[in-house]
Amino acid sequence: MCAANRTGLATPAEAPLLEVKNLKKHFPIRKGLLRRVAGHVYAVDGVSFTLRRGETLGVVGESGCGKSTTGRVVMKLIDPTAGTIRLAGEDITQVPPDRLRQIRRQMQIIFQDPYSSLDPRQSAGSIVAEPMIVHGTARGQELEDRVADLFKRVGLRTDDMRKLPVAFSGGQRQRVGIARALALNPSLIVCDEPVSALDVSIQAQVVNLLMDLQDELGLSYLFIAHDLAVVHHISHRIAVMYLGRMVEFAETEDLFAEPLHPYTRALLSAIPIPDPTARRAERIVLAGDLPSPSKPPKGCHFHTRCPFAFDRCRVEDPPLREIRRGHFAACHLLDGQNVDASNAAVTVAGSALSEGEP
Numbered sequence: 001m002c003a004a005n006r007t008g009l010a011t012p013a014e015a016p017l018l019e020v021k022n023l024k025k026h027f028p029i030r031k032g033l034l035r036r037v038a039g040h041v042y043a044v045d046g047v048s049f050t051l052r053r054g055e056t057l058g059v060v061g062e063s064g065c066g067k068s069t070t071g072r073v074v075m076k077l078i079d080p081t082a083g084t085i086r087l088a089g090e091d092i093t094q095v096p097p098d099r100l101r102q103i104r105r106q107m108q109i110i111f112q113d114p115y116s117s118l119d120p121r122q123s124a125g126s127i128v129a130e131p132m133i134v135h136g137t138a139r140g141q142e143l144e145d146r147v148a149d150l151f152k153r154v155g156l157r158t159d160d161m162r163k164l165p166v167a168f169s170g171g172q173r174q175r176v177g178i179a180r181a182l183a184l185n186p187s188l189i190v191c192d193e194p195v196s197a198l199d200v201s202i203q204a205q206v207v208n209l210l211m212d213l214q215d216e217l218g219l220s221y222l223f224i225a226h227d228l229a230v231v232h233h234i235s236h237r238i239a240v241m242y243l244g245r246m247v248e249f250a251e252t253e254d255l256f257a258e259p260l261h262p263y264t265r266a267l268l269s270a271i272p273i274p275d276p277t278a279r280r281a282e283r284i285v286l287a288g289d290l291p292s293p294s295k296p297p298k299g300c301h302f303h304t305r306c307p308f309a310f311d312r313c314r315v316e317d318p319p320l321r322e323i324r325r326g327h328f329a330a331c332h333l334l335d336g337q338n339v340d341a342s343n344a345a346v347t348v349a350g351s352a353l354s355e356g357e358p
């Protein structure tokens, strides 16, 4: 069952759990003895989105597109350069350390590498108990019962609580990581490539566990991944990032049925399909590598690799616009003037363009 068919999702009319507006994270590049700032890495460069309660928002793109940095800034593990982050209506962009500590209970992160994200010297039980001890939410028998309950919830045995991480498989370690993330009853979990390091056979089990937990606990996920098949399975909506910016944002089924941005179409055309006789979109092969985020190309950042680029793309940056209801994309082709320049099956109601944010 894909995410779109599941229940428990707040309606668009309800206040979102997370609102991110024009978020930027520019890392300074320092050089020389005096460590002078010689430039910046524009890791995240003006990203806006909302996340509803009970929703999974998939964030996809190549390595270096800024998706993991977005997750870390949202989690307040690193400070943004600009923009605002609101959680449950509260502006958490700049909050005092005491308040940030309280807010951290509401948002947790699951890391990519289940091998390095768990302390090898601690038993799995104490790893899961640690957040509750640090935040003082449970102790004594209540703490033990809570840890045992979390182990059962993520499909581990209570006997496993005494084992060290080395005794677990990759999938089991990720389950320990998920139990730890659940320990403080968060409302938001940033899942940063949570299955990328796992065998394909194990990936589906972990993704299905995350979906079951979402249904049971009403969790919201910011699900960061480069594997579109996984993102398709779990996400209600998907944001596609390229060089620090969002280039397309839509409901999952809309994005897969009719991707509008050439970059999204290239990503989708590269997904392997199990049936070789099945009809698929024409393969779009991208030329070259992702440019450096410290020197993003002028105009549309994607123009150096886009098979449909034309003169305007090299000088003018296309804004992210709502092309159809809830479906946003940033491409000059979608102005309705140059749609025919594309040889793929994209139809656009150029007159229906409107400004807006996902």
Ligand code: SF4
Pocket (backbone or CB within 6 Å): 261, 262, 263, 300, 301, 302, 303, 304, 306, 307, 308, 309, 310, 313, 318, 330, 331, 332, 333
């Ligand atoms: Fe390609 Fe131009 Fe559209 Fe950018 S604006 S995606 S370069 S066609």
